Amino acid sequence: MKIAHNFNAGPCVLPKAALEAAIEALKDFKGTGMSVIEMSHRSKEWEAVMAECRSLWKEILNIPEGYQVLFLGGGASMQFLYVAMNLLEKKAGYLETGVWAKKALKEAKGFGDAISVASSADKNFSYIPKGYEIPADLDYFHITTNNTIYGTEIHTDMDCPVNLIADMSSDIMSRPVDVSKYALIYGGAQKNVGPAGVTFVIVKEDILGKVSRYLPTMLDYRTHINEESMFNTPPVFSIFVMNETLKWVKAKGGLDAVYKMNLDKAGLLYNEIDRNKMFMGTAAKEDRSLMNICFVMTEEYKDKEDAFMSFAKERGMVGIKGHRSVGGFRASCYNACPVESIQALVSCMQEFEKLNG
């Protein structure tokens, strides 16, 4: 079988163990003689998967009492409107750190006064704004902890005078998080915890029910809390694979161990980017993402970008083209991306320098 060094930004590489379990469950789910995608979602076998998945989320992220974990459809993009619809009564603030943050802000504007509290648009979102003041009269403050396109990341759980809402689509489960600092965390599963099709939401229950507008049943978080994410048919296959991915995270030693792996992996690649005279990083050093590593060729070697792309492709690298708004290269090094793939990319950069530098 062909092995790819998969650096795709999302959907992305998943643990082999999760894929193997998924293949088995597609054929015969727990000895039922049926595929996991042929079962009733009201069966006790399926309900056990839902319960296990919820409990793994709580255990691995150390989620405190008073929070609920939901599995919904619609992607992180649907949460842009859910958040505003359920929580914005008068005024909300957004930290504008990229395209996803801007999309979230745009949705909120349809529900009330939504403002950009600080922005890094002046330098093409290559850094995380600092030293800004969060107004105390906000219903909530929304951040994007990892900016998938630009390779910047907020590395700490900030103190916030109002409800803190975080889009953690692309760095959830990559490090330990102090969930108690957040009122709500959401994301699409397809960057670090599973396949596309399921969206996770971790919500502090007592922040709900405070807005005066009518909430359609499907768009009210409380519906999904009351029905344990089974108000309607959940995306069963995606949840199954997410559950297996979380089992893998736990087996690796949980988030302390996974975080250490991610630091080591990102360190390998950033060291090479900084050492190699042909390449340079695009994100401010202190804000560099552990998940999405963005780099370009230095001025002197700019004309060699296409050549490096082909060179890397021939050596099995997949998905390293940078987003069109940044250019150059982006290596997404999510949890399941093995260190061997990073080493292969580093070797590729070294070899290319020897031949062309």
Ligand SMILES: *Cc1c(COP(=O)(O)O)cnc(C)c1O
């Ligand atoms: C990919 C991504 C999204 C969009 O996710 P969908 O599930 O495709 O809607 C939103 N925010 C961030 C930070 C992302 O990386």
